[in-house]
Amino acid sequence: ENSQVLTTKEYVNGKWITTKGRFKVYSSWSESIKDHTKLMINGTDYNSQNYQAVTQASDYNEAAKALQEAHYAT
Template sequence: MNRGLKWTIIILVMLVDLVGAYFGRHVCMRYRQQYEQQQTIEKQAKEKRDFIKKIAPEAQKMQTKYHVMSSITIAQAILESNWGKSSLAKDYHNLFGIKGSGANSKVMSTKEYTNGQWVTISGRFKVYSSWNASIADHTKLMLNGTYYNSNNYSAVVNATNYKDAAQALQDADYATDPDYAKKLINIIQTYDLDQYDN
């Protein structure tokens, strides 16, 4: 074999090996990234399922006793506490952003929708011993209303479906978010929370 041809073949083989190694590495990296993304998605989904399972029994207990729909309670807890991950929920067991005063409260930052825009303000929020205590107090708020209107949430308690209950919360100014009812309904439908309604 011609010596020049031999070196050409050797160089071509080396180039093919290098190109193969590069693309092989690239494919491996891509699969690894996809695998890690899938693992993250599965972990987040499990955390969400676990959160729902943890608070659902107390929400159902409150519905049985006081007729506040479990799906609404769970959806509010999800939305207000970011799946139990907010500082207020983690550190002070307040799942619903319920305001408070005195020794059993903490000053925290919160976002409210005012004059067509989101603003950060400081507010004083209740501190609870557990998430169950927070759920029980949320139910109490629905039953007893606010200090200025004891019937403020009566339409929520008397609602016969979660869509009406969600709209009643918005109509009663539970939150400043103009899309509050829509967000609650979306959460309920996405995670089939109406299965927890008695």
């Protein structure tokens, strides 16, 4: 699996910090979208239901809250 370490900002304990993170590298935009869709539908390796509340949300507010609760973004 191809990846690259990049500088990113994370929200930790109520404040923004700058850190390094490892991110997948895709050969195309389409490949990244397909992989993201699989993640939302199939969940993570440790929890296949991790994003179920996101995919079943009735509106974008509910979906955004579910993403945060699923620890998708920090």
